[in-house]
Amino acid sequence: MSMTSSGEEVVSPGKDEGFRFGDWKLVVVKSHIMGSACTNSCSSPTESNQQLCNFCRYEQELSLPSLPDMVFADNMLEVQHAEGGSINFTALDALKCVNNQQDTLQVAHANAWKEARADCEFAKKVVKPYDWTYTTDYRGTLKPPLSSIPTTERIDLDKLRVREEIKFYDEVFLYEDELDDNGSTRCVVKVRVMPSGFFVVLRHYLRVDMVLVRVNDTRLYSPAGASYVLRESSTREAPIQSLEVPHSVICDPDLVWQYLPVIREDIDKLIIES
Numbered sequence: 001m002s003m004t005s006s007g008e009e010v011v012s013p014g015k016d017e018g019f020r021f022g023d024w025k026l027v028v029v030k031s032h033i034m035g036s037a038c039t040n041s042c043s044s045p046t047e048s049n050q051q052l053c054n055f056c057r058y059e060q061e062l063s064l065p066s067l068p069d070m071v072f073a074d075n076m077l078e079v080q081h082a083e084g085g086s087i088n089f090t091a092l093d094a095l096k097c098v099n100n101q102q103d104t105l106q107v108a109h110a111n112a113w114k115e116a117r118a119d120c121e122f123a124k125k126v127v128k129p130y131d132w133t134y135t136t137d138y139r140g141t142l143k144p145p146l147s148s149i150p151t152t153e154r155i156d157l158d159k160l161r162v163r164e165e166i167k168f169y170d171e172v173f174l175y176e177d178e179l180d181d182n183g184s185t186r187c188v189v190k191v192r193v194m195p196s197g198f199f200v201v202l203r204h205y206l207r208v209d210m211v212l213v214r215v216n217d218t219r220l221y222s223p224a225g226a227s228y229v230l231r232e233s234s235t236r237e238a239p240i241q242s243l244e245v246p247h248s249v250i251c252d253p254d255l256v257w258q259y260l261p262v263i264r265e266d267i268d269k270l271i272i273e274s
Ligand SMILES: [Zn+2]
Pocket: 037, 038, 039, 040, 041, 042, 043, 052, 053, 054, 055, 056, 057
């Protein structure tokens, strides 16, 4: 298992700090990987441990038979507006969007899967149906008065490619798992602030070796001075055998997405409701 560099980082900027940009504030919280057992004797509550530890909270709030190897339970990116209202990104809410009833990938790729995984320990986990790839269609957690309305406006990606001063940048890991060395599933949110606006990408990357690559992206963009955010989500996916790109590209979430066909799109606009 490979450890990400940010996996060992422990930075706690505190809730009140953050980067201000016009009426917006971008708050990043980074902490360590959640342990794989209760850390607070939550099952026998005493006065000193009234609050559940992260492990027990995750167990209580998620009905998944297992969790990714690396969960950054305290990590968060929050985009707050001065009038109240925010959108934030956490591992708990991302994992709440994982299908806990159905193993959708096994159905769609059953033959390739069976062939590749014939005598693999990992395949046994598939017996109880849930999405063992931890694919999430999470789009961030909205707090009113920030709310979603339909729009035909699109994020101008060409404008974002123009080289500009980066006033603030950060990368926040939410969860990651190597699928017992059969690939990778990874959920990361990045934020970038430029003079012309701020840009957030929440990316879920899935690679099941010999089977498929899937990228679920949610992009947020707010031009400088605006009190709204455009939000675009997409699912891109292709069987690995159909991709004519080097293996190193397939393994790089930040490169491979542009080679994958879009199979789903969801576009809306976040506004402050008055
Ligand atoms: Zn506990």
